[in-house]
Amino acid sequence: xxxxxxxxxxxxxxxxxxxxxxxxxxxxxxxxxxxxxxxxxxxxxxxxxxxxxxxxxxxxxxxxxxxxxxxxxxxxxxxxxxxxxxxxxxxxxxxxxxxxxxxxxxxxxxxxxxxxxxxxxxxxxxxxxxxxxxxxxxxxxxxxxxxxxxxxxxxxxxxxxxxxxxxxxxxxxxxxxxxxxxxxxxxxxxxxxxxxxxxxxxxxxxxxxxxxxxxxxxxxxxxxxxxxxxxxxxxxxxxxxxxxxxxxxxxxxxxxxxxxxxxxxxxxxxxxxxxxxxxxxxxxxxxxxxxxxxxxxxxxxxxxxxxxxxxxx
Numbered sequence: 001x002x003x004x005x006x007x008x009x010x011x012x013x014x015x016x017x018x019x020x021x022x023x024x025x026x027x028x029x030x031x032x033x034x035x036x037x038x039x040x041x042x043x044x045x046x047x048x049x050x051x052x053x054x055x056x057x058x059x060x061x062x063x064x065x066x067x068x069x070x071x072x073x074x075x076x077x078x079x080x081x082x083x084x085x086x087x088x089x090x091x092x093x094x095x096x097x098x099x100x101x102x103x104x105x106x107x108x109x110x111x112x113x114x115x116x117x118x119x120x121x122x123x124x125x126x127x128x129x130x131x132x133x134x135x136x137x138x139x140x141x142x143x144x145x146x147x148x149x150x151x152x153x154x155x156x157x158x159x160x161x162x163x164x165x166x167x168x169x170x171x172x173x174x175x176x177x178x179x180x181x182x183x184x185x186x187x188x189x190x191x192x193x194x195x196x197x198x199x200x201x202x203x204x205x206x207x208x209x210x211x212x213x214x215x216x217x218x219x220x221x222x223x224x225x226x227x228x229x230x231x232x233x234x235x236x237x238x239x240x241x242x243x244x245x246x247x248x249x250x251x252x253x254x255x256x257x258x259x260x261x262x263x264x265x266x267x268x269x270x271x272x273x274x275x276x277x278x279x280x281x282x283x284x285x286x287x288x289x290x291x292x293x294x295x296x297x298x299x300x301x302x303x304x305x306x307x308x309x310x311x312x313x
Contacts, residue, residue, distance in 0.1 A: 004312035006308075007309070009128075009129075009141065009305060010119040010121075010130075010134075010140070011137075011138050011179075012175075012176040015180060020180070022308070023144060023301065024151060027148055027297075030299075034300070044072045046073040046074070047074075049074065049105045050065070050077070051078070052077070052078035053110045054079070054109075054132065056111050058111055062078075062111070062132070065109045065306075066078065068306055077105060098121040098129070101127075107128045108128070108130070110134075112133075112134050113135050114134060114135050115136055116134060117135070128310070136171075137172055137175070141301060142172075142272055142298070143173065144301045144305075145297045146272070149270065149293060149297050150229060150270075153268050153290065154228070158187070160229060161188045161226055162231060163189075163229065165193070165230065165232050165278075166278060167193070167197045168193045169193070169199065170197070174233060178206070178207065182207060189213070190215055190227060192219075192223055193216075197235070199216075224259060225264065227264075229269075230270065232255055235278075254277055254279075255269065255283060257280060267288055269290060270291055273295055
């Protein structure tokens with residue numbers, strides 16, 4: 001059994017290289033076991049219960065966590081939208097909801113609209129809490145599956161140039177991925193966004209502190225031929241506060257087949273999904289389009305985390 005010192009997973013900064021290697025090894029084991037019909041891990045979490053507590057809508061994250069728990073032989077309790085259909089609608093605090101769930105489940109997977117909410121829940125929870133996205137804060141499990149996808153393609157996560165494109169100001173996935181990329185050598189990050197969506201200074205300052213070079217760009221065409229990974233994101237209407245900012249940013253960057261032809265043959269295209277119009281559907285057939293494989297990798301990463309948090313000492 002792999003050692004895993006974390007009790008909760010609420011931010012990317014919790015992971016060092018050793019922990020990342022552990023998660024990726026177990027995820028690879030899960031992937032192989034799935035191909036073998038679940039002979040090794042299919043009953044690993046028998047009689048364990050996962051509470052799926054999502055205060056915001058979700059498809060891939062929620063379903064992949066629930067599928068992961070079921071694939072490991074566990075059970076789930078869930079609500080369609082905890083913000084509307086749980087006692088939160090009656091004004092129940094996150095503190096109380098977390099303490100109540102401690103009596104029902106062995107692990108809590110939480111998506112919440114407030115940044116930092118998962119860490120707050122973890123402080124009072126007697127069972128493991130996994131952050132499945134906290135507002136414009138972080139999405140650590142998405143970043144883990146993103147890195148797992150990059151590693152699967154390039155074998156090593158080093159000496160790579162990564163472009164993060166779109167909503168960088170409110171995009172929790174790019175924030176978490178930026179943190180994790182600092183654990184590897186030879187990384188350079190290109191932040192490509194409209195001025196209203198620039199990456200926040202806390203992330204850029206962290207990169208400087210960790211010695212990871214980054215540049216800001218507005219011209220995607222100029223960046224595409226240089227990079228090894230293009231990480232597209234949607235412009236998130238629901239995150240914008242200032243009227244007019246969304247209209248200024250929406251539709252700014254659209255990856256078409258013509259633009260893809262400017263990329264290197266080995267470059268991969270990623271996206272946390274859902275997409276709007278930022279990647280043309282015709283790009284899906286290009287062998288460099290990795291976003292559906294990326295989504296599938298979420299199952300193995302989340303199986304690994306559930307297993308490690310519930311079985312490793």
